Amino acid sequence: MVLEQHSCRVQPSLAFTNAIPNSKEKEVYIDGTLYADGMVIDQREQGAYRVKERQHKKYSCKQLLRFIRKLWATQQTEKIDIEEDNEKYVRTTLRELFIYMVFLGVLTIVVFGMVSSNMHTLTQALKGVFVDSNMLDESTNSTGPSFTELTRMEEFWDYMTQTVPSGLFTENWYNARNVSNYGYILHENRLLGAVRMHSSSIFASKKTFEDKYSYGPCANLEAENCTEDPFKYTPHNSIVRSSTTGKVGVYDEGGFMKIFGSSQEEFKREVNELKDNLWITLGTRVIIIDFTVYNANLNLFCQVQLMVEFPPVGGLVTSSKIRPVKLLRYASAFDYFVLSCEIIFLLFIVYYTIEEALEIVVMKSAYFTSVMNCLDLIVIVLSYICMAFNIYRQVQVNNLLDKLLEKKTRQYNDFSFLCYWQYQFNNVVSTTLFLAWIKLFKYISFNKTMTQLSETLTKCAKDISGFAIMFFIVFFAFAQLGYLTFGIQIEGFRAFHYSVYTLFLVILGTFDFPALQQAHRMIGPIFFLTYVFFVFFVLLNMFLAIINDTYQEVKAELQDKKSSFEISDFVKQGYAKMRDRLTDKRDRIADIRKALSLADINKDKRLEFEEWRQEMKSRGYAEAEIETMFSKYDKNGDRILDEEEQQALSDDLLQQNDAILREMDELKLTTKSTKPIKNPIIDDDENDENKDAPSENVKAQEVTVQEFDNITKRLDSMESSVGFVLTKIDTMVSKLEVYGHPKSNNGGNRSLDAKHTTADKYVDDALDDPIHSMIDIDFDPLYSTA
Secondary structure, eight states, X not given: OHHHHHHTOOOOOOOOSSOOOOTTSOEEEETTEEEETTEEEOHHHHHHHHHHHHHHHHHHHHHHHHHHHHHTOOHHHHTOOTTTOHHHHHXXXXXXXXXXXXXHHHHHHHHHTSOOTHHHHHHHHHHHHHTSOOOEETTTTEEOOXXXXXXXXXXXXXXXXXXXXXHHOOOBOTTSOBOSSOSEXXXXXXXXXXXXXXXXXXXXXXXXXXXXXXXXXXXXXXGGGOOOGGGSEEOOOOSSOOEEEOSSOEEESOEEEEEOOSSHHHHHHHHHHHHHXXXXXXXXXXXXXXEEEEETTTTEEEEEEXXXXXXXXXXXXXXXXXXXXXXXXXXXXXXXHHHHHHHHHHHHHHHHHHHHHHHHHHHGGGGGGXXXXXXXXXXXXXXXXXXXXXXXXXXXXXXXXXXXXXXXTTOOOOOHHHHHHHHHHHHHHHHHHHHHHHGGGGTSTTSTTTTHHHHHHHHTHHHHHHHHHHHHHHHHHHHHHHHHHHTTTOGGGSSHHHHHHHHHHHHTTOOOHHHHHXXXXXXXXXXXXXXXXXXXIIIHHHHHHHHHHHHHHXXXXXXSXXXXXXXXXXXXXXXXXXXXXXXXXXXXXXXHHHHHHHSOTTOXXXXXXXXXXXXXXXXXXXXXHHHHHHHHHOSSOSSEEOHHHHHHHHHHHHHHHHHHHHHHHHTTOOOTTOOXXXXXXXXXXXXXXXXXXXXXXXXXOOOOHHHHHHHXXXXXXXXXXXXXXXXXXXXXXXXXXXXXXXXXXXHHHHHHHHHHHHHHHHHHHHHHOSSSOOTTOOOHHXXXXX
């Protein structure tokens, strides 16, 4: 049995005797003769030499191509048929999933390394100082408006002399003592450079009508002759033309600019000078206050922009933008860890770029028909954009910081461009991470449960498209009606797109019915009730019904459909292979131990190599394996294993056997038949006794409950059919035996006895056969026929 077990082993292949020439050999042609390492090679040898060299190069190229193919092997490039090669499909899918999960983890670390919860804390702190802080009305000794509540020009100038200077320049402690370092907001946030305020006289969309003439103290003077910078036009000096968006309009970066001093008193004095000289005119449409702070504790820059718009109808419209960003990316140990992840992310992007290029070459135009493939390209393009901006930002921040270190007086350092694009960069990276997570569906679609969402949306896409036309016809009709009817009085309907937003919020349950009723006593309630009835109760429920019916169909289809493969089944197969491998190792060790005990034929406790060779050869082991194992324990090299060397071999085998058993126990794969080998001779006797017994380690084919029920029903039906056929055959045989006896008086009695004997015989046979029982067969027709 052991011999049969090892007889199927593959013998190791012999090495090639004609080795390929070493690439280090020096090849020189002299007068048409080839010399290798100074030796002449004739024409025949030259031909063989060249053939071998070409084969060597060709083999190396094939090895390289095979490695590249394995490295970038995907389901698309390999064109794997799941029905024909399920195991290869499983391995490829799991490999792709594992690599992508590592990529997703790296991308998550990179994105989350750019943001911090402290950004919100810094935003709220600065917002509390400049936006939510209320002024003090000294005349009435009462609380005045905050920045968001400003309505008149007078309130704006009061805000500039009360709230802004005390917020920008913290000069005293809470005990009225002077601070040692000026230029900090809330004692922690360093003001970078000076504060700039500029005004614009017209919207950027109507730049041809912008007023660029000097006024106030510089009236009737050319710009170059004016010494008062706030009253002469200053164009924007950035390379990239930029604009600022407010609530009322979009404004250009150029205008009439004022750079303020670095103390409270100086700031107030300069604000009063602007007020006295009527810096704000009837043509002024916006005033923008810009400054940048840096918090060293959090390593965060924050660009603050306070905007006051003067619409043509009069009054003020205020807005603010506070953008905390992390421009100095690498300052702490965690930041350098993020840097390493960014390098790995770059390598992953190069890897996936090559992978997608190979897929496009293999699939050609069919590649672009898959949504997931297009999503791959979008993620790769966004990733390259993010990495390019990452490098650009680092260079620009270093240049700006170098200018700050020059410590020029009244120098405004414009971080608005960098902060704005860093903010947009964070949005792009966040979108990339979002799409990367959505792409995860590509690698888990092998499971039928995971495909429910995509299958449902695919099946109901046509119905939803037709329904969307009806829905938006009704919805936009209500949106236009709301804008035209209530746009004058209700803020939520002040523009058409705001009307669309408001009606979407009504669907979600957020509405202001009293405002509609106050806008129009009759049309308001009628508009609200009809909209809720048609859109919420009818159209929205139709939409949900379409999706629900499609989901039920998909669920019913997937219930009878088997998954491409189950992860649990793959894991079970892995454990089964591990169990078989460990079992084979254990059996091999047992076989060697048995050979060790039986090889010493003369029982002189000295195992000669020939005895060991004959015994191992009979068990199917190769010569090289026999020689290696014997030489390992033949310490003195006399080709004989003495008792001590045999004991060393036996101990090593026992240790290996115990290690295998422990590993099997750890994997919980040990069965009742798995027992330590106490004595190979006793084990051999037990194997001889049980060699005819059926093996209990037969691998069972796993089936589902439904398949088991179907097989049981088929077996029952087959058993009943076979039983019915056997019953008919037995009946016919009985009749034939009755007709075969002669009809006579004496013979009649004998025939009758024979009939009873035959019937009793079949009854006895039926009792002996528990499957095809003939006890229920009626034998009366036999007697009546006779």
